[in-house]
Amino acid sequence: MDIIRKVIEENLEEVISMWHKLHATPELSFEEYKTQELLLEFLNSMGYESKKIAKTGLVAVLGDDSKAIGIRTDIDAINVAGPRHSCGHDFHMSTVLGTALVLKKLGVKKTVKFLFQPAEEAIGGAKVMIEEGVLKNPEVTEMIGFHVWPKVPVGTIEVSPGPSMASVDDFIITFKGKGGHAAMPYICINPLYPAMDFINTMTIKTKIENNPLNPHILTFTTLQCGTVGNVIAEEAVVKGTVRTFDMAFKKKLQNQILAEAEDIGKKYNCSVSSHYNVYYPPVISDEALTEKFTKISKKALGENNVRPLEKTFTAEDFSFYCEKVPSVHFRLGISDGSKGESPLHSPNFDGSFEALYYGIYTLVNYVLNA
Ligand SMILES: [Zn+2]
Ligand SMILES: [Zn+2]
Incomplete structure (x- = not known):
């Protein structure tokens, strides 16, 4: 077993317990105060200094180079008869926290900036993050984003160069x-x-x-x-x-x-x-970066577990980062045959915890090999 898998397995329980806390604290766009506190506490406990940004967002940095790989998660819930994490942003947050934790435990020297972005579901929290300088100091030279995807099996990711969301x-x-x-x-x-x-x-x-x-x-x-x-x-x-x-x-x-x-x-x-x-521009994954990301991910996940994606007319404010820096946006499988079958925004939305493992693995593996 490779060292990345071992460290993820040792820490997965903690990540899942964090998921439970975040899942139980769904908050709407630009109202994510409790979520921000939970994230801040967890990042502090790992030894990260984090900074508040875009009202209810956070940014934390690993390493001290002047250039960084950016990894973004959205943090808001949606209104499905009250606030609810029916778009899976609780999975996104837990995956990125887990990635920050594992990279720290592995003693990785690369510089990575973690973006915890509010208000994806409203009118573009990403835009506010950018306006407040999230891409600078250290300068984000490439940006990685992802979304959990129902009906895609756990252990599989989907990614293609070019436009993926409208x-x-x-x-x-x-x-x-x-x-x-x-x-x-x-x-x-x-x-x-x-x-x-x-x-x-x-x-x-x-x-x-x-x-x-x-x-x-x-x-x-x-x-x-x-x-x-x-x-x-x-x-x-x-x-x-x-x-x-x-x-x-x-x-x-x-x-x-x-x-x-x-x-x-x-x-x-x-x-x-x-x-x-x-409102939002289309999400466009950079050709060269996507090729690099795909190659690195295929090596780790297996040739058949990194598949091309089918475009969708739904939207994502990750597109604002795509306009500024070379970016790649992939889909993370969350279906184990029983969980992860309901569509995004459905009141029945759920996903397999195994997705957290593969999400962290994909991101950590990319950082180490990029
Ligand atoms: Zn959504
Ligand atoms: Zn979403």
């Missing part, structure tokens, strides 16, 4: 007409018609005007207009979301949506107000 934007388009009696539509301007036209036109237009090899999702989620059968409403509000894997293409879709809303407003004699919100 960008997220949403929009609110309001068509303002002229309300009145439903029996006199000829003296009103019914905003329902441009709203319906807009939804239909955009649905068709994005299909025929964009290259299908560049995948995207445009989903309309609500159309609100009026409340009763005999009144024409003043306005109609359309909401939806846009997901892509490519920032230039994302910008193109944004322009198409805004231009089409204007054109349709004119066509129906309605005024239009548009709000287009840009």
Whole structure:
């Protein structure tokens, strides 16, 4: 048995007991005060000095070089009938704490920066961490992130170069007409018609005007207009979301949506107000770093236990690090056939503790061989 496996096995119990504490303390984005305390205590007990950042986040460093490998975990829970770790961030935290512990016990001399990031589920805790200088001093030259993944067997990871998770934007388009009696539509301007036209036109237009090899999702989620059968409403509000894997293409879709809303407003004699919100860019794993990470991980986990991943239109604010430094984001298998089968964000979400072992093993092994 190699020395890494031995040290992980000796300390796994402690990591699992930490998981129980974190799991029992789920807190929503930017409210992770108790979580921050638990993490701080554990890091202190290992001899790490850690620093608070981004309100409820933490950063701790092993080694004293001017350049570091960054390892990031998110720390927030989601609201599933109250705060709950249904996105597995308790697994992420425990894995990164375990990694910090094992690297310390192994007496590793490399410099590693551990990022405990709040508010992944809200509007980008990663962005705040970066703004507050988390990538500097020591300078993070490469960043490793991961997410537990249901239905992927424990002992397996999935990773591919390029985009793995999508960008997220949403929009609110309001068509303002002229309300009145439903029996006199000829003296009103019914905003329902441009709203319906807009939804239909955009649905068709994005299909025929964009290259299908560049995948995207445009989903309309609500159309609100009026409340009763005999009144024409003043306005109609359309909401939806846009997901892509490519920032230039994302910008193109944004322009198409805004231009089409204007054109349709004119066509129906309605005024239009548009709000287009840009949230996360796509998660893009750096080609060269992913190749290096894959090679090192295959050696440790076995050729067949490091598989390519299938892209998903869900999102992750790890993407903000990807924009700044070469980064790799992998998926950690948590399924043992009974645990780890329910989807992320499900109230039934769970995972095998063996995933902690393999997560720590993957990260420690990478640091030692990078
Ligand atoms: Zn989530
Ligand atoms: Zn998550």
